Amino acid sequence: MNQVRFAPDQSERPLELTRARLTPRQRRTVRQIGGILVALALWELSSATGAVNSNALVTPLATFGGIISHMTALATALVATLEAWALGISVAVVAGILIGTLVGRSQIADAATETIVRMMRPLPSLALIPIAILIAGLGVRMTAGLVSFAAFWPVFINTRVGVRQVDNTVLETAAVLGLKKLNLLYRVVLPSASPMIASGIQVAISLALVVTVSVELVGGTGGLGEFILLAQQGNEPSVMFGGIIMGGLLGWGISRLFAWIIDRFIPWRTQGIRTNA
Amino acid sequence: MISRKQNQTRQRKLSRLAVGWLGLVIVAALWQLLAVTLHTSVFPTFIASLVAAWKVVTSSALRVDIIPSLERTAVGFLISVIIGITAGMIIGHYEVVRDWTSAVVDFMRSLPTPLLVPIAIVIFGINGRMVVATIVSAAIWPILINTANGTSTIEPTMIDTATTYGLRGRTLFWRVVLPAASPQIFAGLRIALSVSLAVMVVAEMLGGGSGIGYFIANAQQSFNIKGSYGGVIVLGCLGWIFDTLFLSFERRLLSWQRGTLGGSFDV
Numbered sequence A: 001m002n003q004v005r006f007a008p009d010q011s012e013r014p015l016e017l018t019r020a021r022l023t024p025r026q027r028r029t030v031r032q033i034g035g036i037l038v039a040l041a042l043w044e045l046s047s048a049t050g051a052v053n054s055n056a057l058v059t060p061l062a063t064f065g066g067i068i069s070h071m072t073a074l075a076t077a078l079v080a081t082l083e084a085w086a087l088g089i090s091v092a093v094v095a096g097i098l099i100g101t102l103v104g105r106s107q108i109a110d111a112a113t114e115t116i117v118r119m120m121r122p123l124p125s126l127a128l129i130p131i132a133i134l135i136a137g138l139g140v141r142m143t144a145g146l147v148s149f150a151a152f153w154p155v156f157i158n159t160r161v162g163v164r165q166v167d168n169t170v171l172e173t174a175a176v177l178g179l180k181k182l183n184l185l186y187r188v189v190l191p192s193a194s195p196m197i198a199s200g201i202q203v204a205i206s207l208a209l210v211v212t213v214s215v216e217l218v219g220g221t222g223g224l225g226e227f228i229l230l231a232q233q234g235n236e237p238s239v240m241f242g243g244i245i246m247g248g249l250l251g252w253g254i255s256r257l258f259a260w261i262i263d264r265f266i267p268w269r270t271q272g273i274r275t276n277a
Numbered sequence B: 001m002i003s004r005k006q007n008q009t010r011q012r013k014l015s016r017l018a019v020g021w022l023g024l025v026i027v028a029a030l031w032q033l034l035a036v037t038l039h040t041s042v043f044p045t046f047i048a049s050l051v052a053a054w055k056v057v058t059s060s061a062l063r064v065d066i067i068p069s070l071e072r073t074a075v076g077f078l079i080s081v082i083i084g085i086t087a088g089m090i091i092g093h094y095e096v097v098r099d100w101t102s103a104v105v106d107f108m109r110s111l112p113t114p115l116l117v118p119i120a121i122v123i124f125g126i127n128g129r130m131v132v133a134t135i136v137s138a139a140i141w142p143i144l145i146n147t148a149n150g151t152s153t154i155e156p157t158m159i160d161t162a163t164t165y166g167l168r169g170r171t172l173f174w175r176v177v178l179p180a181a182s183p184q185i186f187a188g189l190r191i192a193l194s195v196s197l198a199v200m201v202v203a204e205m206l207g208g209g210s211g212i213g214y215f216i217a218n219a220q221q222s223f224n225i226k227g228s229y230g231g232v233i234v235l236g237c238l239g240w241i242f243d244t245l246f247l248s249f250e251r252r253l254l255s256w257q258r259g260t261l262g263g264s265f266d267v
Helices: A010-019 A026-048 A061-071 A072-107 A109-118 A125-136 A140-164 A168-176 A181-219 A223-233 A237-265 B001-040 B046-057 B061-093 B094-111 B115-122 B126-152 B156-164 B168-205 B212-221 B226-254
Strands: none
Touching: A010 A026, A026 A061, A061 A072, A061 A109, A072 A125, A072 A140, A072 A181, A072 A223, A072 A237, A072 B094, A109 B001, A109 B226, A125 A140, A125 A181, A125 B168, A125 B212, A140 B001, A140 B061, A168 A181, A181 A223, A181 A237, A181 B115, A181 B168, A223 B115, A223 B126, A223 B168, A237 B094, A237 B115, B001 B046, B046 B061, B046 B212, B046 B226, B061 B126, B061 B156, B061 B168, B061 B212, B061 B226, B094 B126, B115 B168, B126 B168, B168 B212, B168 B226, B212 B226
């Protein structure tokens, strides 16, 4: 995002004296906070003036009140959602990397999975919620199972492509240097595929959260989804909004944490592959 | 000589395709086998599910559920495309706007969208408009973010060259900025298309009143288990058709950039 700098707008010149004291990074932070404040103000205005049905849209302050008054219930719901999410995503990541590596290293397996992947990729796993409820009943196991099924595909697809795209020269060099199968896999194939795998996991973790809350909403199996549904049915819009905001913060926190982990452990991951802003 | 070489690549492509379909057949056979051995009502055989899917398509469900779902997805996707590309261009082009909006955009796109369905139900009621609104709230983000990224990372030399040649304003936009950002925009559009389908299903399950998501959930609740599987198969086929159509459309529209950029893979 920050490789390209546009020439400063001429109209901003008069402010340059006061701005000179801030580094570009600080200036960005100030602007980001400003953006959040503006968004909150717009939200406050649109609900206070009744532009939107006031029953549906509560003010930021009321939402904050909703969060405070239902603190413990919210915390329990968040933990339940996180638990199902973590269970599902860990299975998906392990299975996706394992099977993806095996399939990616074999030409026949690669060709044989092509059509299945093309069909499963756009299939919304969310459509399987009713079937998952039928097979596994309501509970954490069902949620985690469906989450891992949904999150498996991005990890698997990216691992497969990443493993397939390892430079042949690199592989041959490693072979000449005497690296054998497992060593070759750990030292060469997986590290060079890891940026692709990381992108897959990045997609998978937010998809997994979407699936988790969807199961909770449709099946009423506890967690944040059910919390919000109950608040809506109980006609407590401020509590409902509080839950939604917490859901957003949860999603945001998870993706930030993962981005940090990637920067920390896969520094060779190039900018070009990154798809997020 | 050339024709033989072409023949060879074509043959290799065909055999790859054949193996691909063979993989699908194997999965279907395993499904069939597993269902026959387990013999439970919650897991019908592959053939029974296919028959159920055929029944869904040929029954009144086509008109009552499938077509409304397609309409909602199309409308929601189109609205997201228009808003997403416009806003993405502005955000990508002006660094100030990018800084001001980045935190809010980051939050909004991390929010698991199905959580918004209860609000959408309160605002719009149980109908198609609610589904469209939910689709837009989810599908807009991949488009917006990819457009902004594509626009902000355009090679400055390219813009400078175009300006030197006297292109500016609208011409610069249509001839340089939009084409240069289009590969990224298309990547975002493809994600948004599958997101639209997914969110459509959940919104309809929770309160669409009709539609394919409603159909699947309803079939399960009324113990029409085969119907539920049939609905999922129909949806899977629709997703596959959408994705294939989109890819061929993209290939045609972006044919000029094939070969200019490396490593465009097909997954």
